[in-house]
Amino acid sequence: MTPILHNYFRSSTSFRVRVALALKGVEYEYRAYHLRKGEQKGTEYRAINPQGLVPALTWTDGSVYTQSLAIIEFLDEAIPEPPLLPRHPAHRARVRSLAQMIAMDIHPINNLRVLDVLRTRFGADDDAVAEWFRLWVGETFGTLEHRLAQEPETGAFCHGNDVTIADLCLVAQVANNARFDVDMTAYPTIRRIYETCMALPAFQGAAPRHQPDAE
Amino acid sequence: MTPILHNYFRSSTSFRVRVALALKGVEYEYRAYHLRKGEQKGTEYRAINPQGLVPALTWTDGSVYTQSLAIIEFLDEAIPEPPLLPRHPAHRARVRSLAQMIAMDIHPINNLRVLDVLRTRFGADDDAVAEWFRLWVGETFGTLEHRLAQEPETGAFCHGNDVTIADLCLVAQVANNARFDVDMTAYPTIRRIYETCMALPAFQGAAPRHQPDAE
Numbered sequence: 164m165t166p167i168l169h170n171y172f173r174s175s176t177s178f179r180v181r182v183a184l185a186l187k188g189v190e191y192e193y194r195a196y197h198l199r200k201g202e203q204k205g206t207e208y209r210a211i212n213p214q215g216l217v218p219a220l221t222w223t224d225g226s227v228y229t230q231s232l233a234i235i236e237f238l239d240e241a242i243p244e245p246p247l248l249p250r251h252p253a254h255r256a257r258v259r260s261l262a263q264m265i266a267m268d269i270h271p272i273n274n275l276r277v278l279d280v281l282r283t284r285f286g287a288d289d290d291a292v293a294e295w296f297r298l299w300v301g302e303t304f305g306t307l308e309h310r311l312a313q314e315p316e317t318g319a320f321c322h323g324n325d326v327t328i329a330d331l332c333l334v335a336q337v338a339n340n341a342r343f344d345v346d347m348t349a350y351p352t353i354r355r356i357y358e359t360c361m362a363l364p365a366f367q368g369a370a371p372r373h374q375p376d377a378e
Numbered sequence: 379m380t381p382i383l384h385n386y387f388r389s390s391t392s393f394r395v396r397v398a399l400a401l402k403g404v405e406y407e408y409r410a411y412h413l414r415k416g417e418q419k420g421t422e423y424r425a426i427n428p429q430g431l432v433p434a435l436t437w438t439d440g441s442v443y444t445q446s447l448a449i450i451e452f453l454d455e456a457i458p459e460p461p462l463l464p465r466h467p468a469h470r471a472r473v474r475s476l477a478q479m480i481a482m483d484i485h486p487i488n489n490l491r492v493l494d495v496l497r498t499r500f501g502a503d504d505d506a507v508a509e510w511f512r513l514w515v516g517e518t519f520g521t522l523e524h525r526l527a528q529e530p531e532t533g534a535f536c537h538g539n540d541v542t543i544a545d546l547c548l549v550a551q552v553a554n555n556a557r558f559d560v561d562m563t564a565y566p567t568i569r570r571i572y573e574t575c576m577a578l579p580a581f582q583g584a585a586p587r588h589q590p591d592a593e
Contacts, residue, residue: 240470
């Protein structure tokens with residue numbers, strides 16, 4: 164069967180997986196769940212992913228994969244070319260640590276469901292929510308910029324001259340930042356890598372505004 | 379040189395890495411940073427890990443590894459036995475997705491630095507902070523219990539009868555839950571796996587209360 168990507172155009176974790184699928188040359192059916200309308204919490208989708216979060220990937224054999232980084236590493240193991248991780252364990256660890264700085268230390272805290280709780284339980288208004296978003300981006304992007312600018316392994320991309328999982332996370336986060344007016348002035352290396360990635364068809368085609376459910 | 383683990387007894391991400399080091403039979407120097415006193419933000423530690431977060435691992439060659447899951451996968455690649463991930467890509471993806479449900483969808487939102495911001499910016503008191511903590515545990519543990527109870531791959535541990543990365547995350551989270559009085563009644567499978575793990579010397583020795591900086 165054709166793989167099915169269960170996702171949402173604006174979800175940055177979905178964006179990561181769309182890039183990976185494009186780089187691996189996987190054709191897939193795009194199935195959209197409108198997060199603002201809570202479609203990911205419906206019984207139909209819960210039967211696919213009981214966690215009620217996007218993305219999920221229904222693979223060719225009908226198996227369902229969840230959690231964006233787990234999905235991407237699965238794709239990388241199932242379809243080795245082009246690799247999304249370098250070969251040497253030390254280099255793989257560097258790429259994973261860069262990816263996880265974004266995937267662990269920024270994204271979960273700034274996720275829609277967390278922002279909703281800030282509004283409903285703590286009375287946060289739009290300004291307070293945006294400030295919260297920018298706080299956690301800044302906490303990590305300062306160090307991320309420092310690492311990418313200083314570490315000799317950085318190349319055209321986060322690690323050398325091939326796209327890795329770290330680039331997928333970086334690009335999706337930068338795209339997300341634009342929605343909350345994050346000032347990117349202090350992050351020239353991050354911006355450079357973002358621009359380099361976005362010049363590639365795999366990233367362009369996976370961008371939120373090019374998805375069928377884009378508003 | 380002897381590896382150095384930069385960590386804190388009560389940090390659950392540190393706990394994960396301590397278990398991995400024990401399972402892999404790695405002797406290491408234990409270096410403690412008191413998070414409540416902000417020692418991880420000092421210039422000395424920032425020179426090791428500019429992100430100012432624990433854990434970090436200084437390896438035998440002097441290289442520094444950061445981000446707990448990246449460190450654990452590095453250890454698993456550098457020291458293959460005993461493996462902390464199964465061999466088949468589909469199984470590896472299941473283990474990683476279980477691990478990431480905890481490492482992405484619970485831990486970052488309930489991290490000390492986030493709870494501190496809830497207090498200082500939103501006036502959250504101890505009760506409100508504890509409620510926030512339990513909310514995010516409950517959001518994910520309900521599904522985690524469902525998956526572990528229903529999926530046939532679950533065995534004595536999260537995946538079959540060998541310890542994997544998912545177990546490291548599960549145990550550290552359950553230990554953390556106790557500090558916020560999380561009611562574990564609804565999670566019998568999680569509790570069973572926790573107890574099975576904690577009967578093993580590698581988990582026992584890595585537990586917060588057995589560390590040199592334990593209070």
